Amino acid sequence: MTQFNVNLQSPIEYLKGVGQQKAELLKKELGIFTFNDLLNHYPFRYVDRTKFYKIREINADLPSVQIIGRIIAKELLGEKQGRRLVAQLRDETGTMELVWFQGIRWADKMLQPGSVFIVFGKPTEFNGRYSISHPELELYNPASRKQGNLTLQPVYSSTEKLKQSFLDTKGLQRLQYSLLEIAANIVVENLPGYLLEKHKLLRKTEAIQQIHFPLNPESLERARRRLKFEELFFIQLKLLRNKLLRTGKYKGLVFQQVGDYFNTFYSEKLPFDLTDAQKRVLKEIRQDTQKGVQMNRLVQGDVGSGKTVVALMTMLLAVDNGYQACMMAPTEILARQHYESIKSMLGEGFITIALLTGSTPKKERRKLHETLQDGSLHILVGTHALIVDEVQFKNLGLAVIDEQHRFGVEQRAKLWRKNTVPPHVLVMTATPIPRTLAMTLYGDLDVSVIDELPKGRKPIKTLHLFESQRLRMFGFMRQEIAKGRQVYIVYPLIQESEKLDLLYLEAGIEAVAREFPLPDYRISIVHGKMKAADKDFEMQRFVKGETQIMVATTVIEVGVNVPNASVMIIENAERFGLSQLHQLRGRVGRGAEQSYCILMSGNKLSREGKVRLQTMVRTNDGFEISETDLQLRGPGNIEGTQQSGVLDLKLADLATDQHLLHEARQEVIQIFEEDPDLSNEKNRLLREYFIQTSAGISWNKIS
Template sequence: MRPDILNPLFAEVSALKGVGSAQVRQLARLKIARVIDLAFHLPTMMIERQSVERLDETLVGQPVIVPLTPARHDRGGPRSPLRVAAVDRGGQWVDLVYFGQTASWAQTRLPIGVEKRITGKLDRYGQKLQIAHPEVAAMDAGPPGQTREPVYPLTEGVTNRRMGQLVAEALGRVPALPEWIEPSVLARQGWAGFAESLAAAHRMERGRDRLAYDELLANQLALMLVRQRARSRKGRALPGTGQLADALRSRLPWPLTGAQTRVIGEILGDMAQAEPMLRLVQGDVGSGKTLVALFACLAAIESGAQAALLAPTEILARQHHATLIKLGADLGIRIALLTGRDKGKVREQLLADLAAGRINLLVGTHAIFQEAVDYHDLGLVVVDEQHRFGVAQRLTLAAKGRTPPHVLAMTATPIPRSLALTRFGEMDQSMIDERPPGRQPIETRVMGPERLEELIAGLARHVEGGGQAYWVCPLVEGSEDADEAAATTRAAFLKARLGEARVGLVHGQMKGPEKDAVMADFAAGRLALLVATTVIEVGVDVPNATLMIIEAAERFGLAQLHQLRGRVGRGSGLSRCLLLRGDELSETARSRLKLMRETNDGFRIAEEDLKLRGAGEILGTRQSGEEAFRFADPVRVQHYVGMARADARLLLDRDGGLDGARGQAARLLLYLFDRDAGVAMLRGG
């Protein structure tokens, strides 16, 4: 139950003065539904106004507050703006300009001869000074008004002044709360209390650092509580016998890398304990994560349990299934695939076999944790591209075992350490930082648009020689200005140049069967060129495809570029990635493309990506599948997450946990940052 002291903050915005149903809908577009959402809606900049008695040329371009006396109303034609000629106390004339207002409005708000306090930005129009749409107040209406005003993110129908009023009312509901930060940390940082810091952040004064720390502390505490809960739940040991693993190892055409051997040892060590495993494996593209996951699955199968591998897309699920079937051939185990497209008797028979224990390893998309899917004895859950799944989905699958199953999460997107702590701090972490033998670095070049014809000629030679290639575009279809960096436009162009039968097209708007058919044709070598959007970012493994062309490469993030480049270099031959850039590049885009040329190291790329993005989204909602932090931008994450982690550990280990005095305050913190529900749900990974 949420503590009563927080109820005013968690009321709906309709509880605020003057907020009707229309404004509720407007605010919803900004993801503002509760009073606390308003309190956490920080400004992006501050307007500094000068309060003056007289206007002059030095003030042009500046926001001002000045007493003016209207002298004349000039309406002009029906489409002309309303102009009110006014004079300051020194005799300087200025036009007050309003679009969409009437002469009767001016007579009421700006009567001739009555001095008013005018607030707005002074500009020059031709030879005249003017202020467009200024605010008007009576001279006796209190102090001159705000000389500093925060500017908020807005939506249609909500003015900045109205947002300021709503925020002020929300801040007035913030109660005095007990302190949850460890006293020595608070003293060392010199931070004010939570409510004072929140108010200061709205004035764009020093306050946001404290809020970012609070958010990270709530996050770390929630993750630690998840881990603590996981340790308290009785699972079961799945030590395996090594029989299937030894058989697999003897059949591999190449030896395991040292990194793979190390990570497999860490996983098997976890699974040999009764405490359910909760481990994240990071491995760069092409590092052999699927093989590592198979060894974990074999340990579960050797112990009499079943395993499930959850993939975020059908393409990736099918790819994993094909890879595992190939690796697990002749081991005497049954590996099945279940997707949302499986229907009728085939699906019914598969579900019956799964419930009876005749299927040892099930691979699939979200379909594998639907209510109708029952396991005979689920002991291990492997989640690939784990950041793409919601917490509730992972929990649902983890709840299908007789006892809490072991959970192994994998990601091919290397994550900087500071972000890994904020995201996966409750998980033990392993890193596969070696490439399998025979894999060569991918040669990467950047080309300007003037070399397009040269590029297409080289592509034609590559195809004529029996090679295959990808051509990736940032868009599905062109816009009104006929953007050529669209997959449909580029595919039509390349079909005309290379031949209709040689070129395939896939993008996210295609239906699953249609998309799979094109992918199957490319994998089988029936197509030489696959034109695609980022739908191929994961889950495509065609060793014969050794050329990757990324058009308008400056429009992609570093992590995306690295993932796309990882679609080639799957075999032992030399692979190339050509980054086709546009005419105009920002400094950030130049830095991205330069780094791609310099390194194939995904972990270095991830760290540089964090630096280049600065205060943007930490992982990006598309990539992370979760909402970004409100206050903790990447710079603050790097600075404070270690401190917050240590603080959370002290609270749990030394200060009595959530039952101690500081813990009672920390309960409020968890509610404030919506980590209370997460504590119960995050156990799924």
């Protein structure tokens, strides 16, 4: 392959120094198939080679040292497994040893007495003498750019198999050098000149050079800033273009009136006064549904903030305007809870509402399909069962999706197709999402936040107790049960795990049964391996107050609403993520009584475990908790982000690059306001980007 037809999509085997065998390894081990993949395999850290130590300056606490010295002697010592090569390295301040237990033949050949080397490695001390085992070696040649005068040396992630084929950090550095020699000819600038100038960004080719082999820390910082901006900018460009396409392409149903259903419910049936936050969100929804554009709104609200009431009132608004509404939840438990909750708020004979899940009997299902198609069924609540082809609405005007991160994009899209004009979509989540993550995951949605709890709710008190305080925990449980309250105890596992030393559910049940014996106490048991009917039976016993204690795994994280339950005990709390701890805590505090969450843990806690438990004790604010969670775990591990498909970030960090994300988003908003179809010459590169990445998109739909 000549240099003239080489480009970023060229197969990696064509790069000098790779070949077929190494190419197969790079594909398998690192997912590197093309030149572009290799360029985007950025260093994960850099070794600062600007400092050279003298031998007398070394101490064993240093993580690594770099020394220039002369080999003055070498000898082979020991036999068989104990065989080793020891070389003496000297500078003007002293002498130290370099030791090899492996690769002895290679080292022996390289280490010619009198040769001067740059030596790099971790120093250790034994009997007052310093040594480095298996150091990195480079013949000292200050004139060569490729050797020891690199100021910041890139370190690349590799694997054992790659290292065996000499594709360790050094090997990958050599490949990057080969590629960067032709980079100027194949790397194409993808950001318009006016953006580079306005934000003082490096050109793409220079940024790629400096991210791999930076001249100094300042150059590295500028390269990182350019490449992070680019990542965040193109995510926002895609998201906001999708929003523009949707609002241009899909005409929305118009909900012109607030009618009898909405008004009667608001004035006569609403069980409590709406909070200001709920009123604000309803107003935003009302405005959306009058525009003649399809609504796509995300409602974020902490556990117990009253999202269901907002969803119900929006559904009544749809019914008032002659449309049907549906509400889809990820689990049967949660769907049933929504159904029961809505039914009790509406009362009998007010409106027709039905529940559809996988376990709905055939006879009931047939009748339900008929009433859906003739329009006499107003609201349908259900699980994934709603999106099957047989479910046909007469006139679907609103789809409410709860805990939407549990549904795939295709599943949600199936609801759109249930009506000729796509219905308005209201997405709800009780998993508070940090602002940066919301802008990235849901950048194409309008976001509302319910940031107030209903009046009369008392904040949950959270305590952290160690295993040694278990008797205190049992005593507290007895006090609360004596007041007529109920208690949850949640365990992370069902059966004993050899790998994790956790209190597991089965042993937990035995311990609780000993402390709380029949007939004075009754216990419900719920876990994921039970049959749906058994699980439901146990849940219902607890809901009706027939049992005082529910011992469970995390299946109760969502979908259980028992106002009388006032204590949540989480065993091995240090093993749960912050988001999950917050969700579990939200199972209590649903009544007027003071509620408690007790986090039980072992005595030894990791730094992260400690931060998580301290955060839970300190605050009930889901958004503050989600920010801490983002910083601890990174965006890729926050619930629901893996399937979003937009978080393939190689450099940008949503926890620390909030300012850059905001900058990129504002820039994209401004570009689309001025030039919605990117027809201006100054935006040619952006238009080309979409032509390359979105073959078949008709741009005239958004102009």
